[in-house]
Amino acid sequence: MKKEFAVIGLGRFGGSICRELSDEGLEVMAIDIDEDRVNEFASIASHAVVGDTTDEAVLKSLGIRNFDHVIVAIGDSIQASILTTLILKELGVKHITVKAQNDYHEKVLSKIGADKIVHPERDMGRRIAHNLISNNVLDYLELSDEHSIAEIVASKKLVGYTLIDLDVRAKYGLNIVAIKRGKDIIVSPPADEEIHRDDILILIGADSDINRFEKRLL
Template sequence: MKKQFIVIGLGRFGGTVARTLISLGYEVMAIDRDIRKVQDFSSIITHVFQADSTDEKVLKELGVSNMDHAIVAIGDDLQASILTSLILKDMGIKKVTAKATSEYHRRVLERIGADHIIQPERDTGIRVAHQITSNNTVDYLELSPDFSLVEVLAPKAMYDKSLKAINIRAKYGCNVVAIKRKDNSMIVSPLADDKIQEGDVLVMIGSNQDITRFEKGIAE
């Protein structure tokens, strides 16, 4: 069964995370206090609600406790961000990713137990969505609206196999441009006969569509 996500706050960052999660095929619920934002996303997100995320009773009534991963993308209200994150942790949500708008905000979120803290000036919504949905994706960088560079931890099924045998380009359309070894060494422009080792990180370039297919393929 696929993970279920709740996105709280549908501003620029939260909206991008929500859209990307949906494009990756995940079930998404979303909450925002602003009815206009809720209406804007009603055609994209099936379960989107106008609600106060600092009201634990409301969150329980909406079934938020059934979600696997919560993304708190509230940027304009520090108190609401912190309180919402705390409530979600108390409700037993497996993972809480929270947006921090300052170093102080980040430290407080760490103290209350947020599992992953992001700062949008460094982390784009698309990048975060890929990182939180894949156990293998180490980093994700948009090169253009259609193409990206991604760093993926090689799955066990690839160990001791050559790039030729794995044939990533033929299967998924992505190009492996480098291999990062566990000892921090790097093979740039690897050859077809180079074998994947445990702990290797594959640095790949491809269309966003092909990268998504690859991420889904190695997760199956």
């Protein structure tokens, strides 16, 4: 039977992934070069092992190719992160997610075939910045360099208008893909849907258009 997850690097990011997956009842092998870190996770992960993952023999001896998904969360050494990813790739691991420290790191990771590259600090910084700029923006998820999905609280200015009245597609180039209303969610809301107080609009579009729409709400 295939094992589930292996997390390499048990800093704040890798540690948090490891905890969350374990809380969800999934099998997780936690790996770090630092023995103290590994001991912290002995009672959390299914297995916690000390090892330097830049050493191919170490990864082989852990049977790393039997894992469905390996997460590389080495934050302190870009070199170790790249080398580890390269070995995982060579050993044939199917799904590799890697935390990137910067754009240069990301470029190299994508060249060597990391399946998913995440930038937790950068992305969270952007989300928080949008929330600081506008109290109406609850969340912001980047789809590409220029496009995002945003969760925006409908301000008083929008209440009582229908989606046709607002005409966000023509005026802003945005699509409202869903409206959250209390516990309900209206997916693909019809054009005559009227906006209520405290509705949360989930919209998708270019960042510049989302920014223009945010200003319209103020």
